[in-house]
Amino acid sequence: MPRKVWLLIIGMFVNVIGNSFLWPLNTIYMHDYLEKSLSVAGLVLMANAGAGVVGNLLGGFFFDKIGGYKSIMAGILISIAALIGLVIDHSWGPYVVLLTVLGFSGGIIFPSFYAMVGTVWPEGGRRSFNSIYLAQNVGVAIGPALAGFVAAFNIDFIFTANLAFYVLFFFIAFFFYKQMSIAPEVHTSILKENTGIKKKAPFIALLIVMIGYLLTWLVYSQWATTISTHATSVGVTLREYSFIWSINGLLIVVGQPFIKPIITRLENKVKTQILLGLSILLVSFFVVSFANTYNVFIIAMIILTFGEMIAWPAFPTLADQLAPRGKEGFYQGIVNSAATVGKMIGPIAGGILADLYGVQIALWILTGLMSLAVIPTLLYDVPLKRSGYEPKSR
Numbered sequence: 249m250p251r252k253v254w255l256l257i258i259g260m261f262v263n264v265i266g267n268s269f270l271w272p273l274n275t276i277y278m279h280d281y282l283e284k285s286l287s288v289a290g291l292v293l294m295a296n297a298g299a300g301v302v303g304n305l306l307g308g309f310f311f312d313k314i315g316g317y318k319s320i321m322a323g324i325l326i327s328i329a330a331l332i333g334l335v336i337d338h339s340w341g342p343y344v345v346l347l348t349v350l351g352f353s354g355g356i357i358f359p360s361f362y363a364m365v366g367t368v369w370p371e372g373g374r375r376s377f378n379s380i381y382l383a384q385n386v387g388v389a390i391g392p393a394l395a396g397f398v399a400a401f402n403i404d405f406i407f408t409a410n411l412a413f414y415v416l417f418f419f420i421a422f423f424f425y426k427q428m429s430i431a432p433e434v435h436t437s438i439l440k441e442n443t444g445i446k447k448k449a450p451f452i453a454l455l456i457v458m459i460g461y462l463l464t465w466l467v468y469s470q471w472a473t474t475i476s477t478h479a480t481s482v483g484v485t486l487r488e489y490s491f492i493w494s495i496n497g498l499l500i501v502v503g504q505p506f507i508k509p510i511i512t513r514l515e516n517k518v519k520t521q522i523l524l525g526l527s528i529l530l531v532s533f534f535v536v537s538f539a540n541t542y543n544v545f546i547i548a549m550i551i552l553t554f555g556e557m558i559a560w561p562a563f564p565t566l567a568d569q570l571a572p573r574g575k576e577g578f579y580q581g582i583v584n585s586a587a588t589v590g591k592m593i594g595p596i597a598g599g600i601l602a603d604l605y606g607v608q609i610a611l612w613i614l615t616g617l618m619s620l621a622v623i624p625t626l627l628y629d630v631p632l633k634r635s636g637y638e639p640k641s642r
Contacts, residue, residue: 252368253379255424259320259417260361260383266413267354268391269406272493273399274347275473275595276480281403282340286477290599292344293473296351297592301585303355308363308581312574316360316367317425319577323356324418331411338407351588359584363577364428366568374515377568378561382501389497396490449635450570454579457522457628458586460621461563464526465590466597467533467618470611471552474598475536475545478607482540492549499553507557518566522625525559528552530619537611 249257274296278289303323310319330349333342361380369376398405479489514521532555536548564583571579601610631637 249372249375249379250369252428253365253372253376255420256361256365256368256428257379257383259420259425260380261387262413262417262420263357264384264387265391265394266410266417268388268493269395269398269410269413270347270350272392272472272476272490273395273403273406273486275476276486277403278343279477280480282343284340285603286474286599287596287603290473290596292347293595294592295344295348297588297595299348299351300355300588301592303352303357304359304581304584304588305355306581307356308359308577308579308584310356311360311363311577311580316364316428316577317421319360320357320421320425321418323353323360324414324421326353326356328411328414328418331407331414334407335411338404355584355588359577359581362564362568362580362583364425366564366576366580368428374511374561374565377564381561382504385497385500387497389494389501392490392493392497396487399490400485400487449631449637450572452631453628454567454570454582456624456631457563457566458582458624460522460526460624460628461583462586462590462593463621464529464559464618465587466594467590467614468529468552468556469591469594470533470598470614471549473595474602474607474610478602479539479542479545484542484545488542489545492545495546496549496553499550500557503554503557507554510558518562518569519625519629521562522559522566523622525555525557525562526618526621526625528555529559530615531555533611533615533618537608537615 274293275286275289278284278292279286284292307319307323310322327350330346330353333346338346362377365372365376365380372379394409395406398409476489479492480486510524511521514524529552532548532552535551536545539545539548564580567579567583568576598610598614601613604610605613
């Protein structure tokens with residue numbers, strides 16, 4: 249891979265480790281330490297994700313207008329300011345406000361990463377986006393384990409640890425990412441070329457497939473919300489639950505050789521990749537709905553991991569193929585926004601269902617909802633066929 253891609257990988261890795269000190273423990277912190285109900289915790293996470301949607305759309309827009317470097321630096325600086333506030337005061341009021349700010353600033357960063365890697369290594373195709381996906385999950389393999397260790401010692405220190413990693417991320421971006429920026433005037437001239445009715449087809453196709461992506465993330469987000477509190481209620485400790493996420497991250501890295509033959513065979517069949525991944529994810533949620541011991545949670549996570557390894561990189565790859573030249577950032581912003589809307593709705597939906605019917609029935613209902621994601625995945629390319637639009641081949 250090019251040196252620029254490796255620099256993006258390192259930045260994403262550091263960013264995710266920092267974030268991993270918060271996201272697996274948010275619901276547990278609010279429920280167990282701030283003594284809030286699951287429904288209230290879900291509302292706070294909904295606000296965090298809602299701000300992330302706005303950040304994602306702005307991040308993609310800014311990438312196309314001012315370049316990835318400035319977009320990422322803006323997101324980092326806002327995150328650092330919010331984390332300094334959390335270190336000083338993480339009682340209920342400041343926690344709600346600053347967690348929402350972190351959702352916004354984090355949202356700005358992610359679409360720029362995916363758009364940048366697609367731009368600096370266009371010939372990489374799925375490998376470009378898979379490299380960032382892997383970087384995220386190596387961070388997930390390490391971050392939650394560190395978070396569990398820190399939380400077991402003193403949960404207040406998770407905010408300081410997150411801040412430290414963001415400061416490191418700032419220096420990586422400051423010294424290495426400026427050279428990766430695309431001149432705004434280049435994007436502007438390209439955007440002017442992309443007019444006409446035919447150009448609407450890829451955007452419509454993207455919106456259709458994103459419905460399925462949103463539904464999938466709505467259910468996937470239960471692992472950091474209702475499933476986490478259910479696990480602790482049946483005797484799984486904070487450190488053990490954090491280790492489950494470490495298994496997820498490690499397996500994504502070491503499991504690549506196992507899925508490579510499948511991906512190679514389906515290299516030019518992104519739709520099939522998504523459908524296969526969704527099917528495996530459905531199985532994992534059926535298993536976790538019956539989990540009442542630590543080992544069953546681990547089995548469900550292993551199945552889940554293989555599903556996401558196949559499905560998750562396929563979505564930004566598809567968006568990159570659909571994006572007209574000069575709109576790569578905007579299209580990646582749509583992808584991240586769809587995932588974030590799922591994360592926004594998921595906690596409150598899961599929390600309400602769990603409070604009303606219990607976790608098992610809630611998971612059955614949500615798994616049924618995830619199965620509906622198959623429909624938009626099957627139908628997204630209908631507008632492309634009708635218009636004769638040919639996605640980019642990378």
